[in-house]
Amino acid sequence: LFNKLGLPAKKKTKKGEPSTDVEVLTDLSRDHIVPKMMLEYRALTKLKSTYIDSLPKLINSKTGRIHTSFNQVGTSTGRVSSSDPNLQNIPIRSEEGMKIREAFVADKDYKILSADYSQIDLRLLAHFSEDKSLIEAFNSGSDIHNRTASEIFGVKGGDVTADMRRLAKNINFGIIYGISPFGLAKQIGTAVNQAKDYIDQYFSRYSSVKQYLDNSVRTAQELGYAETLIGRRRYIPELRSSDRSARGFAERAAINTPIQGSAADVINMAMINIHTELKANFKSKMILQVHDELLFEVHEDEIKAFTDFVKTKMEGAWKLKVPLTVDINIGSSWAEAN
Incomplete structure (x- = not known):
């Protein structure tokens, strides 16, 4: 080179x-x-060694399945993690990676059903911040990234380009993680000053979000912890650190924990509600949780009834100021269900 x-x-x-x-x-x-x-080459080598070569060796000879372990206290935000093997990390973003998911197939007379919370982090941001513009956007069923692009670039919704929407999507999700102008500039490939302008424009349109994020850091500094929707605490001692880098990480954690941690609370509540009725009323099974997504193996005779059941339980898991919505996809393999 x-x-x-x-x-x-x-x-x-x-x-x-x-x-x-x-x-x-x-x-x-x-x-x-x-x-x-x-x-x-590196990406393909990783796919081969991590998944293609390794996963077949982990198939249980009696069940014909791979059995993972779920860890409820393995992450600082409260998200459930997966290990031995990690089935929450099966690739999805690349075409080659998606082929790995084709290997995960439903049993005879069954289908794979994916139930995925739509933009739950942003919905929780709207709930916590009580920002009127964000709440109105979700309550009206608007495309939130298109709406944000329209607000930031000062154009009508119909005039938003694909590039504008892509930038808005990066900003929407970046805000949740306390992204800096430097971080956003690196992510979208622009100058730091331009990235700062985008963030400033966002906060000028969604002013209550800025107030909420600042209050989140301030409250965590006072209490020493950040709290999720159901009152679960994450203690963040680094908020009082004299090290600037450690303190910056802690401030981002204070912003992100109530959002990502509450998303974990919501899906855990949904899983409990589903589990309570699943065995008594259906032949279908819950087989995997991947953060905001639940995977089920659904009997072909139950698809309509089970889809309605899962949507009702997941969308009703917690009452927010904006609706929770769940996207359902069904296929013979995990890849088809995405």
Whole structure:
């Protein structure tokens, strides 16, 4: 890359050698095809070693299934995690990765049903912040990313371009994680000043969100912890740290914990409500939880009744100031159900 092709060394490793990490190769890919091919090779190698070679060895000889372990207290936000193997980490974003999900298939006479909360983090942000514009957008069934793009760029909804919506989506989700202008600039590939303008525009349109985020940090600093919807606490001692980097991380945690932690609360409540009636009324089974998504193996005779049952239980898991909505997809494999 550097000696033969003469590409610039963007940064050094700890040993002083030119770095070839993902960030560097992604940047170099704009100028040459070889760094792009290296990234593709690494991605395919990881898919092969982590999933294609490993998962078949974990199939239980008696059940013909892979059995994971769920950990309720494995994350700081309260999200359920999965291990041995981690089935919450099966790829979805790439076409090649999605092929791994084709291997997860339903039993005879059954289908895979995916029930996924739609934009639950942003709905919780609207609930907690009580921002009138956000609440109105969700209550009217608007496309929230299109709506945000319209607000930020000052155009009508019908004039929002795909690029505008993409930027708005990055901003919407970035705000939940306390993203900085530098972080947003890096994510969307623009100047820091431009990214700052986008964030300022967002807060000028959704002013109650800014107040809520500031109050979240202030309250956590006073109490020493952040709290979720049902009162579960995450203690964050780093909020009082003299180290600027540690304190910055803690402030982002104070912003994100009530959102992501409450999303975990909601889906856990939904799982309890579903489990209570599932065995008594259906042949179908709950087989996996992937953060905001529940997977079921549903008998073909029960698909309509079970779909209605799951939507009712998940959308009614908690009463928010905006509606909870669930997207249902059904297929013979996990890939088809996405």
